[in-house]
Amino acid sequence: xxxxxxxxxxxxxxxxxxxxxxxxxxxGITGDLTAMPNHAPFLTTLRPGVLEVHNGSAxxxxxxxxxxxxxxxxxVSVLAEQAVPKADASAEMLAQLxxxxxxxxxxxxxxNRAAAAQRVNDLKVLAAQL
Amino acid sequence: xxxxxxxxxxxxxxxxxxxxxKAMQMVAAAKLRKAQDAxxxxxxxxxxxxxxxxxxxxxxxxxxxxxxxxxxxxxxxxHLLVVATAERGLCxxxxxxxxxxxxxxxxxxxxxxxxxxxxxVGKKGREQLRRxxxxxxxxxxxxxxxxxxxxxxxxxxxxxxxxxxxxGEFDVATLFFSRFESVISQKPTALQVIPxxxxxxxxxxxxxxxxxxxxxxxxxxxxPRSIATQIFTGLxxxxxxxxxxxxxxxxxxxxxxxxxxxxxxxEFNRTRQAVITNELIEIISGAEAL
Numbered sequence: 302x303x304x305x306x307x308x309x310x311x312x313x314x315x316x317x318x319x320x321x322x323x324x325x326x327x328x329g330i331t332g333d334l335t336a337m338p339n340h341a342p343f344l345t346t347l348r349p350g351v352l353e354v355h356n357g358s359a360x361x362x363x364x365x366x367x368x369x370x371x372x373x374x375x376x377v378s379v380l381a382e383q384a385v386p387k388a389d390a391s392a393e394m395l396a397q398l399x400x401x402x403x404x405x406x407x408x409x410x411x412x413n414r415a416a417a418a419q420r421v422n423d424l425k426v427l428a429a430q431l
Numbered sequence: 432x433x434x435x436x437x438x439x440x441x442x443x444x445x446x447x448x449x450x451x452x453k454a455m456q457m458v459a460a461a462k463l464r465k466a467q468d469a470x471x472x473x474x475x476x477x478x479x480x481x482x483x484x485x486x487x488x489x490x491x492x493x494x495x496x497x498x499x500x501x502x503x504x505x506x507x508x509x510h511l512l513v514v515a516t517a518e519r520g521l522c523x524x525x526x527x528x529x530x531x532x533x534x535x536x537x538x539x540x541x542x543x544x545x546x547x548x549x550x551x552v553g554k555k556g557r558e559q560l561r562r563x564x565x566x567x568x569x570x571x572x573x574x575x576x577x578x579x580x581x582x583x584x585x586x587x588x589x590x591x592x593x594x595x596x597x598x599g600e601f602d603v604a605t606l607f608f609s610r611f612e613s614v615i616s617q618k619p620t621a622l623q624v625i626p627x628x629x630x631x632x633x634x635x636x637x638x639x640x641x642x643x644x645x646x647x648x649x650x651x652x653x654x655p656r657s658i659a660t661q662i663f664t665g666l667x668x669x670x671x672x673x674x675x676x677x678x679x680x681x682x683x684x685x686x687x688x689x690x691x692x693x694x695x696x697x698e699f700n701r702t703r704q705a706v707i708t709n710e711l712i713e714i715i716s717g718a719e720a721l
Contacts, residue, residue: 313582331643343640343643344640345642371640380480
């Protein structure tokens, strides 16, 4: 049984990571989940949060702000709208995103309101974590 | 017959033109490489997005609750054309060929009695379309301040378009840009973005994914992103095409300038020789007359 899988993290502008991984912790829209090799095929959207990639004892963390993850038995692909290594994530960037999200919340119609409010909240939680 | 001095001035001026076009060609070549790299880097995301959406869309296409972005509004009376061109000229037929394609489209749609609205991205397309279709231009996106095209720029355009769609301002949106094939070939392309069309149905039958949240919620979340991605890809292709077109246009210009300099130099030499011969004849006949 394979105990590693292929992990890809791509953003619209470039591919950030492509490596072997033993486990990937993903901030899914309905809650965090950890994908390991031989996970059942699964597709989830992301909320703003921290994505952690483990390979044995080594691990890397990225801050992602939404997008989706595609998990299959042998690979995990994360398509993030915006992704930066956790070390490079700055408070200003998050503040900017939060401001944008709040502006969207203001403008949101009734059916989008809950989702927009959720996003603002997620961003605030994420900012507090860093 | 131009005088020696006139010829000299012309040759010098063409020489400096050649220097400029040569420099522009080299700058375009460097920028082209960058633009190509950017387009290359964006490809995995766009491909994956397309594949996943293709799967989701083919499953949801017939459902009555599918998002309107996928199904369409049910009519196709109002068309929105997003015409993406460059901010600068001097790149051969690049801008004109995109505008020409958009023009034929507009004419066809108007002929069918549809309403046409146009959003231009990039100054050059706007200048050309304003002549005939100024009444149809509803907005313009200025890209002159954008040094390096980022996803955020595409997102802003997508957000604007989606806002208009939600407000019911149009039924069908089409993006016009130039697909980069090679340095000498750029193909103007019309791509329908709303309602979304997916070519790749992918391996829909192969994998049965579990979805979280359910499929239609994902679809509703991803479609707007996919539109931003398509616009982003289009703009990147456009940027690469622009530089490619400029590079070959400037290459031609440099070569033409070279040819012209050769021709003028020959003329210059002949004229100079004629002047010398004339002077000699004058001296000799003057001496003989004594």
